[in-house]
Amino acid sequence: MNLSLNRRSFLTASSALVVAYAMNGPAKAQNPPGPPHKRRGVDAKQVDSYFVINADGTVTLYSGKVDLGTGHRIALPQIVADELGIEIERIAMIEGDTHLTPDQGSTSGSNGMMRGGVQTRQAAATARAALIKLGAARLGLPEADLDTAQGEVRAKNGSASVTFAALLAGGQFNLELDSKAPRRKPSEYRYVGKPVRRPDMPGKATGAHVWMHDFAVEGMLHGRSIYPPRPGARLVSVDEASIADIPGVKVVRIKDYLGVVAEREWHAEKAARQLKAQWDGGGLVTTSAQAQAYLRETGPRDTDEVAEKTGDFDAAWPQAVTKIKADYHWPMQSHASLGPSCAIADVRDGEATIWTASQGTHKFAEAFDGILQLPKGKVRQIYLDGAGCYGMNGHDDAAIDAAILSRAVGKPVRVQWSRADELAWDPKGPPQTLTIEAGLDGNQRVSTWRAHMWIPRPTPKLPNVPLVSPQLAGLPQMQGVATGSINIGAVPTYDIPHMEAVVHYVKDTPVRTSPLRAPGKLANLMAAESMMDALALGAGKDPLAFRLDHLKDPRSLDVLKKTAELHDWRPRVEPRRDGKGRGVAFTHYKGNETYVAMAVDVEVDRGTGAIRVTRVSCAHDCGQVISPDGVRAQIEGCLIQGVSRTLFEETRFDRERVTSVDWSSYRVIAFPEVPELKIALIDRPDKPPVGAGEAAIAPVAAAISNAVFDATGVRLQSAPFTPQRVRAAMAQSGTTAG
């Protein structure tokens, strides 16, 4: 096999080198077609922003959406190969370079395929129509008699053909995306819907892959930021003599920003640990233990809003025969990327080049223009793979740290966060607390449902999550709170006549936030699906059958029925209470995306309170499946990470700082705790593809909570479900240990 990327040649080549993923082998560092530094049009409405037809018959595909370990790097070429009519081996893909790839928005919210894929498919369909038109003129045949295949426009009867390259090599389409351009029928697909191997795996399995962390540029220095011991603290003084024994370190101080650079990474790291500085003031407004009270009572109040409303809850509530009310709480959690955030910046001569693992290079290039006070368009961001991020982690912070340091020292600087930086300073998934009250009518059907949510208010039109170091250095950036759409999911898609969601907004968050995989949905579904279970019990019905009774949509019914089959679901109308249990949960994600149902088995040690999830079965319908193994992999990841977030994860903080800053204080799932997984994909080739990156994590906490109830007769309403909480809940309910 050809592991062609030689690091040394990579290092000595042009700093604007671009990584292109060839679908026929490992990644190659290569210059993009055309003059290497030539900036391309990045307008997502223009076909030329997506493709170049090369003279050698290959196609270069440009993607504004990036592969975050999700398989986007193969799924997108699968779509384009089919839609254009070319072998996938002749496609090379370049991702997330703000000078080369279309501005398709951030890769977030599971939108890689749903938006990016659909958009790119339309660009390919438009291109194919144009190629057929050109082919018709060249071959003197009517367009209706032509098709595309293997990089050629061909007469359907095989009488004539002309290659894409002969029609267009070096030329441009000069076309806007045409929403009416005819798309291939699913029956014509060669690649979509079939497992195709990811191009980056061989390199990643052998160490040849170019990660952000490996990348280096000529003359680069290593930098580290030294963040304040308490957020908001002022930097009073720095004792440079405290690092006098470490050679070649330069201290960079800009207002309250403190950093070091050195030629050797170890020297930068040692200096960052050893440098003595005096800080004054700062701290956090509350503690993790008090987060629920902060949201409900003590935090700065914002407005209340009715987010969703069906029927008339207030009028119907008095008629409800059985009424249940419960509170639920979700902690702050870290993205907890396994590799720390890392970036390289070269800020010189009024321009900046940033190599970054950002989910949103276009967005942050613009933000960096502002922060660095450069004229618009002077920052180029180039995407390289980082460790999986599952939402916005610290990548963009590391990037601005590198830029601040690079500008200060006039050389390229690489910054890599420490483990403690990552777990303390990455923007966190926000805390949430909810109350749901719901009622059954005389027919034992759910008639009324009201959810109250206490959550931080996301700042309208905030362009990006505010970064740490510009704040410290007094550089301009827009302030505000980013959370993702955490107000969705507390009102279910069940057939319930009277429903209402009321959001009680808090003005701020105790610790900086950003979207974390399936923002808010684990908490909201834990609440809603645990309530649905309690209502089923109140109605004397099996929880799975009870859900089916409240759904009409066939795709919703299908995932639940498939789950019952996968898991060999046996109906029950009351909890087993013998330490073993099973639970079910369902979501129609965001009410209009992916359908997910799952069942889990748990074993609860009633002495220690430890929960073990032994088995998870999940049925998943994300519409048209582009890359089946990729979707399956994403579901597996969602289920495992979901168990982790439900059982183990909580960002802890006191009034000074985040205290869960390593893998023992911020615990994530490990080999011994991994459950057996069973997954069924329901493929709908005639439906649009929707997201697969996060929908399946959303019901995990709910399913576990319901299974624990089955095992113990106790409902857990605060995540994570630690042994202490299990013991306390059992003690409170009078369930005896043992």
Place this chain on the structure above:
Amino acid sequence: MTITIKVNGAARSVDADPDTPLLYVLTNDLELKGPRFGCGLAQCGSCSVLADGVEIRSCQTPISDVGQRAITTLEGLPALYAQQRKLPKAPDLHPLQQAFIDEQALHCGYCYNGQTIKGAELLSRTTSPTEAQIRDHMNGHLCRCGTYPRIMKSIQAAAAKMSKEG
């Protein structure tokens, strides 16, 4: 100071402070890109290498502690495998690397240096590990993406292939 260590079968001399973690010498001085910084605390296993065939955490191993031990990184795994199995020539890939590709096991892949090193250590001791043995041996190597099931499957697939080859 100049320190000489044995890496992937060759003696390599580097000019580094004795307290420099082996990881930084491997990645920055020797330009090896298998071992990766994950935590710097020996808690996650991203940085693992073999020392005389035994897995160690290079982030917490000062270069001065390496001594005479032969270090094998991800890049040197096929050659070590050939030596252990007395093959005439190193294969392109260790069977576990091939199994990871065949199973399409990786998501982001950041932890796979350590998963491969630790899994190869297990396979050098037994080519018939039980699932319980795999879970136990691999415990201490974290994967945030949740690819654990595919890692376990890949180790079993590699073991089966190795048993067949004798």
